[in-house]
Amino acid sequence: MAAEARQIVMAGADERDLTKLAEYEAIGGYQALQKARGMTPAAIIDELNASELRGRGGAFFPTGRKWSFVPKPDQNPNPHYLVVNADESEPGSFKDNEIMARVPHRFIEGCLITAYAVDSKNVFVYIRGEYTGPYEVLVGALEELHGRADLRGEVTIVLHRGAGAYICGEETALLESLEGERGQPRTKPPFPAIAGLYASPTVVNNVETMATVPPIITMGGAEYAKLGVPDSRGTRLVSLSGHIVNGGNYEVENGISMRDLIYGLGGGIPEGRRLKCVIPGGSSTAILRYDEIDVGYDFNSLLRLDTAMGSAGVIVLDERCCMVQLGIRVNEFYEHESCGKCTPCREGTRWMSQILRRLEAGDADQHELDLLLDVCDRINGKCLCPLGETAAIAVASYVAKFREEFQAHIDEDGCPFGDSSPLHGVLAPVAQHTHHPTATVPA
Ligand SMILES: Cc1cc2nc3c(=O)[nH]c(=O)nc-3n(C[C@H](O)[C@H](O)[C@H](O)COP(=O)(O)O)c2cc1C
Numbered sequence: 001m002a003a004e005a006r007q008i009v010m011a012g013a014d015e016r017d018l019t020k021l022a023e024y025e026a027i028g029g030y031q032a033l034q035k036a037r038g039m040t041p042a043a044i045i046d047e048l049n050a051s052e053l054r055g056r057g058g059a060f061f062p063t064g065r066k067w068s069f070v071p072k073p074d075q076n077p078n079p080h081y082l083v084v085n086a087d088e089s090e091p092g093s094f095k096d097n098e099i100m101a102r103v104p105h106r107f108i109e110g111c112l113i114t115a116y117a118v119d120s121k122n123v124f125v126y127i128r129g130e131y132t133g134p135y136e137v138l139v140g141a142l143e144e145l146h147g148r149a150d151l152r153g154e155v156t157i158v159l160h161r162g163a164g165a166y167i168c169g170e171e172t173a174l175l176e177s178l179e180g181e182r183g184q185p186r187t188k189p190p191f192p193a194i195a196g197l198y199a200s201p202t203v204v205n206n207v208e209t210m211a212t213v214p215p216i217i218t219m220g221g222a223e224y225a226k227l228g229v230p231d232s233r234g235t236r237l238v239s240l241s242g243h244i245v246n247g248g249n250y251e252v253e254n255g256i257s258m259r260d261l262i263y264g265l266g267g268g269i270p271e272g273r274r275l276k277c278v279i280p281g282g283s284s285t286a287i288l289r290y291d292e293i294d295v296g297y298d299f300n301s302l303l304r305l306d307t308a309m310g311s312a313g314v315i316v317l318d319e320r321c322c323m324v325q326l327g328i329r330v331n332e333f334y335e336h337e338s339c340g341k342c343t344p345c346r347e348g349t350r351w352m353s354q355i356l357r358r359l360e361a362g363d364a365d366q367h368e369l370d371l372l373l374d375v376c377d378r379i380n381g382k383c384l385c386p387l388g389e390t391a392a393i394a395v396a397s398y399v400a401k402f403r404e405e406f407q408a409h410i411d412e413d414g415c416p417f418g419d420s421s422p423l424h425g426v427l428a429p430v431a432q433h434t435h436h437p438t439a440t441v442p443a
């Protein structure tokens with residue numbers, strides 16, 4: 001598939017100021033909502049099923065199927081809720097920010113269609129606290145909508161600002177936080193569709209998922225499903241960052257080659273440097289080496305390489321990047337963001353940081369490299385939510401694909417890259433933990 005942008009979610013935003021209701025309506029905005037309200041909720045869900053849309057928040061769950069799990073009013077008389085996940089805190093991901101900031105009405109229209117389809121009168125948008133710009137845009141868009149009872153109907157949309165915890169992007173931690181509790185994941189089942197917010201049936205969907213709903217209703221599910229590749233239909237907003245000439249968000253058809261994404265739309269690596277590796281789906285995904293990028297950017301193709309599209313944050317790293325320093329940065333983010341509820345995640349990520357720090361400082365013994373992998377292995381599959389294991393999967397992939405570099409840190413009593421590894425500004429800054437240099441590691 002050639003490297004070209006294909007605008008479905010962002011359509012019209014380059015030509016007009018779609019933050020204004022009048023401008024959005026001028027390009028047919030809110031007509032999908034009118035069309036949807038002329039359909040039955042079941043017919044809307046059929047259309048979503050036909051589109052084969054899968055959630056854009058990272059877990060890839062089929063959207064229509066999720067909506068169909070919500071009990072009918074005669075099965076559960078509790079109010080139904082729609083909760084939109086706008087927490088977007090994964091390092092490398094910044095697409096939802098742009099959707100809310102530039103096409104707020106398409107996003108709101110998607111929320112109103114979804115609310116109708118799942119019989120909800122209350123929509124909560126849980127937005128990352130630091131996203132002040134998109135928040136202001138949404139406030140403006142909702143104020144405009146307030147005077148338009150014909151559009152908003154009886155639905156109330158509440159914007160709820162998060163307080164800065166990555167774990168509150170996990171859907172059940174998000175629900176806890178919305179209820180005013182500490183943001184920690186719940187055990188599942190029950191899943192939110194059965195017992196979510198205030199123990200009532202709740203659909204949790206990502207911002208991009210919501211903004212994709214109006215175009216699907218407009219063009220029809222079957223037509224939308226012609227875009228992309230099997231299991232990854234339609235378009236995806238990809239956030240390109242790191243050592244790349246043209247960083248930013250690009251809406252592309254699923255299945256585009258990663259090489260085209262990086263060297264076509266992204267313009268390649270600055271100053272002609274060589275590619276070292278790519279984080280394909282936000283910092284929680286396993287790395288691809290420079291010689292693995294002739295692959296389609298879609299669910300199945302990346303799965304075959306034991307990695308994932310995740311939240312579509314593509315982080316490009318050039319030849320100057322130290323993999324141990326990368327491991328420290330990525331892992332310390334997850335260590336810091338661990339909610340602490342389960343021991344393998346809470347203690348394991350801390351232990352991983354200690355070993356990685358010792359490797360970087362030249363203090364690690366030979367056995368600690370295998371110990372690092374052993375700790376990763378003991379986190380994997382033993383946690384309540386995916387946060388712990390994503391840290392383990394990511395770091396283990398750095399060792400698997402660049403083991404000789406980890407070994408060099410032991411053989412050369414420290415980092416071969418020293419201070420020259422250019423990670424500043426690429427990923428979350430490393431937290432300063434005084435316990436690391438003095439930490440002891442059991443033999
Ligand atoms: C640690 C963690 C953080 C997450 N952060 C986000 C997030 O910021 N935004 C998001 O939409 N989904 C996030 N998710 C996925 C959500 O739990 C959930 O699958 C998603 O919001 C469902 O929406 P979708 O089906 O439309 O993708 C996160 C999951 C985990 C485990």
Ligand code: SF4
Nearest residue numbers: 339341342345383385
């Ligand atoms: S895996 Fe980590 S973040 Fe998730 S519930 Fe357990 S301790 Fe909390």
